Structure formats: structure tokens, C-alpha cells
Amino acid sequence: MSNSKMKKLTPTQQEYQKLALAKEPKRPLLINCWHAFVAGGTICLIGQVVQTAFIKWGGFEQKDAGNPTVAVMVILSTILTVLGVYDKLAQWAGAGSAVPVTGFANTMSSAALEHKSEGMVLGVGGKMFKVAGPVIVFGTVAAFIIGILHWVFNPSMGGMV
Amino acid sequence: MLQGHQTWVFQNQPTISGTATVVGPFEGQGPLSNDFDIIHGDLSVGQKSWEKAERTLLEEANKLAIENAGLTKEQINFYLGGDLMDEIISSSFAARTLAVPFLGIFGACSTAMEGLSLASLIIDTNSANYVLASACSHNASAEKQFRYPTEYGAQKPPTAQFTVTGAGSAVVTKGGKGPKVLSATIGRVIDMGLKDPFNMGAAMAPAAVDTIQAHFRDLKLEPSYYDLIVTGDLAKVGYELALELFKKHHFPIAETQYNDCGMMIYDYETQDVQAGGSGCGCSAVVTYGHLFKKLRRGDYKRILVVATGALLSPLSFQQGESIPCIAHAVAIEGGKE
Numbered sequence: 001m002s003n004s005k006m007k008k009l010t011p012t013q014q015e016y017q018k019l020a021l022a023k024e025p026k027r028p029l030l031i032n033c034w035h036a037f038v039a040g041g042t043i044c045l046i047g048q049v050v051q052t053a054f055i056k057w058g059g060f061e062q063k064d065a066g067n068p069t070v071a072v073m074v075i076l077s078t079i080l081t082v083l084g085v086y087d088k089l090a091q092w093a094g095a096g097s098a099v100p101v102t103g104f105a106n107t108m109s110s111a112a113l114e115h116k117s118e119g120m121v122l123g124v125g126g127k128m129f130k131v132a133g134p135v136i137v138f139g140t141v142a143a144f145i146i147g148i149l150h151w152v153f154n155p156s157m158g159g160m161v
Numbered sequence: 162m163l164q165g166h167q168t169w170v171f172q173n174q175p176t177i178s179g180t181a182t183v184v185g186p187f188e189g190q191g192p193l194s195n196d197f198d199i200i201h202g203d204l205s206v207g208q209k210s211w212e213k214a215e216r217t218l219l220e221e222a223n224k225l226a227i228e229n230a231g232l233t234k235e236q237i238n239f240y241l242g243g244d245l246m247d248e249i250i251s252s253s254f255a256a257r258t259l260a261v262p263f264l265g266i267f268g269a270c271s272t273a274m275e276g277l278s279l280a281s282l283i284i285d286t287n288s289a290n291y292v293l294a295s296a297c298s299h300n301a302s303a304e305k306q307f308r309y310p311t312e313y314g315a316q317k318p319p320t321a322q323f324t325v326t327g328a329g330s331a332v333v334t335k336g337g338k339g340p341k342v343l344s345a346t347i348g349r350v351i352d353m354g355l356k357d358p359f360n361m362g363a364a365m366a367p368a369a370v371d372t373i374q375a376h377f378r379d380l381k382l383e384p385s386y387y388d389l390i391v392t393g394d395l396a397k398v399g400y401e402l403a404l405e406l407f408k409k410h411h412f413p414i415a416e417t418q419y420n421d422c423g424m425m426i427y428d429y430e431t432q433d434v435q436a437g438g439s440g441c442g443c444s445a446v447v448t449y450g451h452l453f454k455k456l457r458r459g460d461y462k463r464i465l466v467v468a469t470g471a472l473l474s475p476l477s478f479q480q481g482e483s484i485p486c487i488a489h490a491v492a493i494e495g496g497k498e
Binding site: 009012013016017019020023024025026027028032081082084086087089090091093094095097098103106107109110111113114115117130131 | 209210211212305309310311312313314315316317318319320352353354355360363366367397398401402405406433436
């Protein structure tokens with residue numbers, strides 16, 4: 001916590017916060033990183049197998065095979081979410097299951113499942129993007145900024161450099 | 162009768178003549194499974210929504226507690242209930258089923274003891290013959306309202322707590338058989354400026370310590386007066402901090418046994434609950450189930466139950482507010498029947 005925030009607190013509060021921080025069990029960072037690496041890598045490996053299968057047997061070109069691969073991964077993730085497995089996997093995997101596209105599918109399917117009780121329109125429709133919404137909004141904003149940078153620094157696009 | 166600054170001493174022996182506890186599957190797999198009246202194998206309790214499931218637990222606990230007291234619902238004068246849902250819908254809807262004069266109360270996870278102290282006061286002042294007090298929580302409905310969808314994969318830090326699925330009810334009567342309520346200390350709201358909703362034990366510990374110390378100051382007692390002092394849902398992190406605070410304030414907690422309901426209800430070895438249990442149902446089912454069994458058996462003569470509550474809302478923490486906390490203490494005397 002920054003010093004400016006600490007100044008607003010009374011000495012007793014500051015003292016207790018220091019104690020609480022000292023007693024707080026730390027997140028096992030290295031283990032979490034390792035789990036994320038293994039889980040994220042496994043999910044990506046499965047994705048790669050699916051993509052290669054589409055190229056080899058599905059008659060897809062390398063650059064077109066991405067879309068059906070994402071669709072398969074999304075379906076797999078949704079099935080695991082519905083079966084109540086994905087959240088348990090995530091407690092172990094952390095970022096490993098949150099970052100790939102399967103994590104994104106999980107945010108939407110879990111919200112849709114959860115809010116089904118409030119009806120199709122206000123529940124499923126309205127709350128489906130509860131968790132995924134910020135990802136889409138800030139993902140689009142980031143893509144826009146990167147797009148501008150790409151335009152500015154890419155000579156073949158008629159940029160300034 | 163008021164004694165000291167914030168403690169009621171009950172002279173007419175309000176008696177808890179019937180209790181009931183109803184829990185979900187996860188609690189049924191825990192170490193206290195033999196102490197609960199009904200264990201549901203299905204988290205949704207056969208209902209279409211988590212909210213309905215929570216309400217069903219509460220309705221079952223209310224019905225059974227009244228039966229266990231040898232009464233019918235028509236005899237109950239007042240019902241005091243609260244839960245964690247917005248606008249305490251579980252309790253209000255259960256009160257609709259009971260059709261008993263109802264006072265809705267909210268003290269977050271301290272609600273069970275808030276209800277029991279008020280019920281005892283009502284009985285002690287001859288304002289009723291029979292009062293029902295209850296509290297409930299449901300893991301999935303709490304996750305849905307306060308955190309993320311239940312099936313959403315988010316990794317929880319080791320300080321996080323697991324909301325108990327369960328409801329506990331008690332019928333307080335004038336005289337009769339059963340444990341007696343001796344006194345109750347109403348806590349004040351304590352805010353140490355902590356903001357992490359995934360570490361509520363740390364936020365609540367100072368409130369628990371404040372109320373416990375006020376209780377002994379008001380009644381001029383020593384901790385050894387009780388066989389057990391138990392906090393509601395501080396869990397591992399908050400429990401350790403409470404011990405530190407007792408040490409700092411030179412409070413002789415070591416004279417007695419001190420435990421926490423959030424640490425008793427689950428098995429840390431086999432159940433993935435991070436720091437431990439929480440929720441209105443936590444102190445309610447551990448007290449009315451496990452501890453009352455021991456009180457009735459005579460294992461404990463007197464205990465002090467200190468239910469702790471974090472008075473935050475999803476809105477308040479998203480707006481960057483800190484977590485105000487409260488604790489209410491109720492002293493109960495058992496003895497063999």
C-alpha cells in the first residue's frame with residue numbers, strides 16, 4: 001500500500017494493517033506459475049493437435065484452420081464448464097486456464113448458466129457478458145491502439161517512418 | 162438488564178428449547194457431519210435457483226426447530242431472521258411460509274447471534290413466550306451475488322473463505338428444558354481500513370476481539386468462566402490475527418479454549434476451502450448443531466459464541482470502500498438434561 005493511502009488511516013489502523021499483511025499467507029507464486037505453464041501449455045497443445053487435424057484431414061489451409069480450431073476449443077471448454085469441471089481445474093491452473101480462449105468461453109458459459117434463473121433476456125442475455133464484457137471492451141481498445149501504432153510505424157502501409 | 166456499556170444480562174433464563182440445522186453436501190462431508198439434522202446431497206436442494214435452494218434450507222431448519230421444541234408454528238410469537246442475500250430475501254420469503262410476525266435483521270455473518278440475543282431479550286422482558294431466530298447462507302448464491310458465477314474458473318488466494326451452505330434455527334422460550342442464554346454483548350462496527358474481500362478473516366478479527374473484550378469488561382469476568390470461546394467465521398487467517406491482538410492487549414485468552422466455527426466445519430486436509438468457512442450459516446450450524454450437542458451432553462458447561470460479520474456489499478468494495486465489521490457475543494449455559 002502506498003504511503004499516501006496510509007496517511008489517511010489512524011495509527012491503530014496502520015499498525016493493524018502491517019500485522020495483517022505480515023500474517024497473510026502468501027500466494028504460492030512459483031507453484032502457481034508452474035501450474036499455469038503446464039495447464040496453459042496443455043490446452044495450447046490440444047489446440048495445436050486440433051488445428052493440425054483440420055489441416056491434415058479437413059482440407060483447411062494453415063491460415064483458415066484457426067477459426068474451426070477456436071470453435072472446437074470453445075465447445076470443449078463450455079462442456080467442461082457445464083459439467084462443473086472447469087472451475088475446479090482453474091483453482092489448480094490459475095492463469096493457465098484463464099488466458100487461453102477456453103477461459104474466455106468459460107466466463108461466458110458460466111455467467112449464462114448462473115443467470116438462467118433470471119430468464120432468457122435479462123438473465124442469460126443481459127448477464128452473459130458480466131465477466132467477459134471488460135475483456136471485450138479493453139481488448140478492442142488495445143487492438144485499436146496497436147492498430148494505430150502499426151499504421152504509424154509500418155512503411156508499406158504508407159505510414160510516417 | 163444492562164450491565165456495563167453494551168451487555169445484556171438475562172435474569173429470566175431464556176431457554177433454547179429447540180434447534181435445527183440443515184446443511185449442503187460439502188458440509189456433510191466435513192468433520193461435523195454427525196451433528197447436523199438434515200444433510201442435502203444436492204447443492205441445489207432440488208430447486209430451480211440457488212436462491213430458492215437457500216430458502217428451502219432455511220424453511221426446513223425453521224420447521225424442524227419448532228418441532229424439536231415441541232411447538233407448532235401458530236404458537237411462535239415472533240420470528241427474527243437474516244441472511245446474506247440482497248434485501249434478505251431468504252428470510253423474508255421463509256417468513257411468508259411461516260406466517261409468523263417477523264422482524265428481518267441483517268448483520269452479515271453475525272446474524273445468527275444478533276438474532277439469538279434479540280430473541281433472548283424479547284423473552285427476558287416478557288414480550289413473548291416463544292421466539293424463533295435463524296440465519297442461513299448458501300455457497301453458490303453467495304458466490305453469485307458477491308463474487309463470480311459458480312462455474313467461473315477463478316483461482317482463489319489462500320486467504321479466501323468458503324461460504325457455508327446451511328441454515329440454523331433456534332426456538333427461544335421462557336423456561337423449559339435446554340441450554341440457557343446468560344448474556345449477550347452487542348458489538349460496535351470496527352473498520353481497520355482493510356479492503357480485500359478475499360481476506361475477510363483479517364478484516365473481522367479486530368471486531369471479534371473488541372466485542373470479546375467488551376463482554377469481559379462489562380461482566381467483570383475472566384475468560385476461564387467459559388469452557389469455550391468460539392468466533393463465527395474468522396477462519397485460519399483471522400483466527401491467527403485475533404490471537405495476536407489478544408496477546409497485544411494482554412488479554413488472557415489462553416485461560417480457556419478458543420476456537421473458530423470457520424475452522425471447525427471443514428477438513429483442511431481433504432476439502433479445498435482455502436482459509437476456512439464463512440457465511441451466516443457457518444456460526445449458525447456449528448453452534449446449533451455441534452456445540453449445542455456438546456452443551457446438552459454436558460461436555461461444555463458454558464460457552465461464549467461470538468459471531469462475526471463483514472458488512473460489505475459488492476457495490477461498496479467495487480467503489481473502493483473498506484470493509485466495516487461487527488461481532489456479537491452470546492453466552493450460553495448447558496448442563497446435562
